[in-house]
Amino acid sequence: MKLYSYFRSSTSYRTRIAMNLKGLEYDYVAVNLAQDEQLNAAFKSINPQGLVPVLQSDDLLLYQSPAILEWLEEVYPENPLLPKDAIGRMHVRAISAMIGCDMHPINNRRILQYLRNELSVDEDDVMVWCNRWISEGFEALETRLAEDKNRGKFCYGNHPTFADCYLIPQVSSARRFKVDLNPYPNIVEIDTYCRKLKAFADADPMMQPDAPKA
C-alpha cells in the first residue's frame, strides 16, 4: 500500500497511527502542503478534493481518513480499533467525530490561510481562533472522559481505538497552537500513555521522511 501523506497533517497522522496499530506496512509518498502540492493537477487526479491523506491499495484509491479507517477495520479486522458492542462503537465514533468534524477542520491550514490572506486576521487572532475551537472541543471531550466508566488507558477501554487515532494528533495540534492543556487531565493522561507506544511514536510528524531535519 502507498500512503500520500504530509508529516504535519492531522488527518495523515491519524491514518498512520491506525495503520501502525494494525501492523500494516506502506510506502510513504510525501505531498508538500506548504508548497500547495496537493492542488497540482497530478495530485488532483488522485483526489479531486486536493486533500491528504490518500491510501492506495492495489488499484483502489481511498480518500477521507474517516472512511479510510472504517475500510481498514473492515478489510484488516486483526487488532480491532472498534469495540465489539454497538454502544461502544457509537462512543468511539462519536469521540472521533467530535475531533474529526468539530475541531480539526476549523483549524485546518486552508482555513487559517483564508483568515490571514482574505480576512486580514493577524497572527495573534489566528492563534485565538485556534484556541477557541480546540478548547471548546477538549472541554466537552474532557467532561465525557471524566464521566465515562469505560475510559481506561485509552479513550475507550484498555485497547486503542479510532478515538485515540484522532485524539493524539489533535493534542499535537493543540500544543502547536499553545493551548493550555492543564484543564484536561484525562486527555493529557491518555496522550502521555499513547505516545510511549511504538505505533503512535512511529506515526509522529517529526519521524516522517518529509519532516524538517532537526
Next chain:
Amino acid sequence: MKLYSYFRSSTSYRTRIAMNLKGLEYDYVAVNLAQDEQLNAAFKSINPQGLVPVLQSDDLLLYQSPAILEWLEEVYPENPLLPKDAIGRMHVRAISAMIGCDMHPINNRRILQYLRNELSVDEDDVMVWCNRWISEGFEALETRLAEDKNRGKFCYGNHPTFADCYLIPQVSSARRFKVDLNPYPNIVEIDTYCRKLKAFADADPMMQPDAPKA
C-alpha cells in the same frame, strides 16, 4: 426514541432523513439554537458539547450524527444505508466525510457568529466565506459523481445511503447561502430526485414542529 433537534440544523436534518429512511418513529424535542438553548445547563447535561442532534433510545444518549447514523445502521439493519461491499461503503463514507468534515462544520452557526462578533466580518463577507467552502467541496464532489460508474439515482447506486442523508441538507444550506448550483448538475439531479421521496420531504426543515409558520 426521542430526537433533540433544531429544524434548520444540517446535522439534525441528516439524522431525520436516516431515521425516516429506516422507518423509525421518534418524538421530536426542539432545541432552539437561535436562542442558544443548546448551551443551557439542562441541555449540556444531555450533551456536554452543546450540539444537536442527540438521539435518546431508552437510557442511551447518542450524540454526533456520524456516530448516530452508524449506530442506526448496526442496530436497525433493515433498509440498509450502506452498500454491501467494503469498497462501496468506503465511497459512501468518504462522500459523507467530504460534507460532514470539510463543508458543514466550517459554515456552522457558531463559526459564522464568531466571524461576525469577534472578527467583525460583515454580512457580505460571511456569505463569501460560506460560498468558498461549499463551492470547493461541491466542485470536488461533482467531479467524483461525474466520474463514478456507481452513481445512480442516488450518490451511490439506486438505493439511498448515508451520502444522500448528508448531501440533501448541504444543498439546502448552499441555497440559503445563495451558492450557484449550475456547475454541479450531478448534485442537482440527485437532490431533485431525493426531495420527491417522502423520507426526505418529511425531514425537511420547514416541515418540523419548530419551523417558523409560513
